[in-house]
Structure formats: C-alpha cells, structure tokens
Amino acid sequence: MNRLDVIEALMHKKGLKNYLEIGVENGHIFFRIKSTFKVAVDPKFIFDASRRFGKSILNPYNLNNQYFEKTSDDFFEQEAQQVFASKKVQLALVDGMHEYHFALRDVENTLKYMDDDGVIIMHDCNPQTAGAAGRFENWEVGEWNGDVWKTIIHLRSQRPDLNVFVLDCDQGLGIVTRKKPESTLNFTPTQIEDLTYDDLVRNRTEWLNLKPEGFFYKYFGLQA
Ligand SMILES: C[S@@+](CC[C@H](N)C(=O)[O-])C[C@H]1O[C@@H](n2cnc3c(N)ncnc32)[C@H](O)[C@@H]1O
Numbered sequence: 001m002n003r004l005d006v007i008e009a010l011m012h013k014k015g016l017k018n019y020l021e022i023g024v025e026n027g028h029i030f031f032r033i034k035s036t037f038k039v040a041v042d043p044k045f046i047f048d049a050s051r052r053f054g055k056s057i058l059n060p061y062n063l064n065n066q067y068f069e070k071t072s073d074d075f076f077e078q079e080a081q082q083v084f085a086s087k088k089v090q091l092a093l094v095d096g097m098h099e100y101h102f103a104l105r106d107v108e109n110t111l112k113y114m115d116d117d118g119v120i121i122m123h124d125c126n127p128q129t130a131g132a133a134g135r136f137e138n139w140e141v142g143e144w145n146g147d148v149w150k151t152i153i154h155l156r157s158q159r160p161d162l163n164v165f166v167l168d169c170d171q172g173l174g175i176v177t178r179k180k181p182e183s184t185l186n187f188t189p190t191q192i193e194d195l196t197y198d199d200l201v202r203n204r205t206e207w208l209n210l211k212p213e214g215f216f217y218k219y220f221g222l223q224a
Contacts, residue, residue, distance in 0.1 A: 126172020
C-alpha cells in the first residue's frame with residue numbers, strides 16, 4: 001500500500017474529492033488523481049507546460065488543476081483564502097519540506113480550510129535510519145524523511161481534537177482526522193525538539209501510533 005492507494009481509496013470509497021498536495025515535485029502522484037478540484041503547491045515544480053499538457057491527455061481531470069509555484073507558507077498567506085472560498089479541502093497530501101515545524105504549519109494551515117470529515121495524509125513519518133531522520137542540512141545520501149516524525153508526536157501531544165496514527169508502509173503515512181484521539185502523548189514542543197532518532201527507535205510503535213496497513217481499511221470502514 002502506498003500514498004496513491006490511500007488517496008484513491010478515500011476518494012472512490014468515501015467520496016472525498018477536493019484535493020490539495022503540498023510538495024508535488026514532478027507530479028508523480030498529483031497528475032494521477034481523478035478530481036475536478038486539485039491544487040498543487042511547490043516552490044519548484046519539476047515539470048513544464050508540455051508535461052502538463054501530456055498529463056491532461058492521459059487524465060483529463062488535469063485540465064482543471066490549479067498550480068501555485070511558491071512555498072506552502074506563502075500559499076497559505078497569499079492564496080488559500082480565495083482558493084478555498086467556495087470549496088474546502090477534503091483530502092490533502094502533506095509532502096513538502098520534511099521538517100518538524102514546516103510539516104506542522106502545513107497541517108495546521110490545511111486544517112483551517114478542511115471539511116470536518118476531511119483527511120490529511122502526511123508522507124515520510126517513519127524513518128528507518130538516523131541519516132534519513134535528521135535535519136536537511138545534515139543529510140548526506142539516500143532516503144531523506146526528515147523529522148516529520150516529530151510533527152506526529154507534536155499533534156498527538158498538543159491536539160486533543162485530532163486522531164493521528166501512522167500506517168507502516170510507504171515511508172510511514174501519517175493519517176490525521178478530526179476525531180477524538182484513541183490515545184495521546186504528553187510532550188511539550190521543547191521536549192519534542194530535544195528528542196533524538198535513538199529515542200524514536202526505542203518508542204516507535206507507541207509514539208507514532210504505528211499501525212499495520214490493514215488498519216486503514218478498518219478505521220475508515222472500507223473493504224480491503
Ligand atoms: C518528496 S517531494 C514531493 C513528492 C510528491 N508529493 C510525490 O508524492 O511524488 C518534496 C517536494 O517538496 C517541495 N518543497 C520543499 N520545500 C517546500 C515548501 N516550503 N513548501 C512546499 N513545498 C516544498 C520540494 O520542492 C519537493 O518538490
């Protein structure tokens with residue numbers, strides 16, 4: 001199971017259509033989504049007009065896409081109010097800058113424009129090595145998930161209005177819904193700053209509320 005499977009299942013089986021993707025890169029996921037309301041945000045898209053045209057032939061839903069080539073912070077400050085004036089977000093993939101406070105702002109800003117039954121999917125929540133889990137400036141080679149895992153701990157500690165868990169697949173897919181949490185943590189933001197990858201390794205299942213991928217179907221009442 002990967003992020004596209006999760007998005008498509010929620011769209012087709014739960015009827016969630018209005019889609020926001022923060023961090024789009026070459027549109028590997030974005031261009032495949034079948035929705036008449038799709039919003040792409042990235043400071044540097046890795047595609048040009050001809051790829052956009054080609055993707056619109058393959059998937060005509062791409063004709064309606066809205067593209068914002070700017071950081072998510074700028075998007076939320078300058079554009080979001082108008083973009084979501086008449087249609088709220090129902091499904092969002094948060095996959096931009098993979099650092100604790102960036103991902104946290106992306107989730108909190110998305111929530112301002114999200115339907116009550118909307119779902120946020122966060123990529124890169126379950127790093128498997130210290131190198132993958134560190135700060136961008138320290139990253140050298142291989143996979144980089146950053147410290148989005150700290151954002152999960154923050155939300156589970158500070159947001160009693162949200163249920164947050166991580167599916168153990170595709171680098172860790174964080175799932176955020178507006179529901180009573182099944183369990184919470186008790187960390188302050190300062191304590192979270194000081195956590196290390198070794199701390200995560202010792203407490204991974206509890207802190208991330210890590211679930212096998214089959215839990216996704218159970219949680220949303222879907223057939224596998
Ligand atoms: C891992 S890629 C996204 C992959 C894409 N979501 C997918 O599933 O194929 C991360 C993207 O985040 C973008 N990014 C970096 N900083 C950002 C920011 N502050 N706001 C929004 N996007 C950002 C990068 O330009 C990059 O294209």
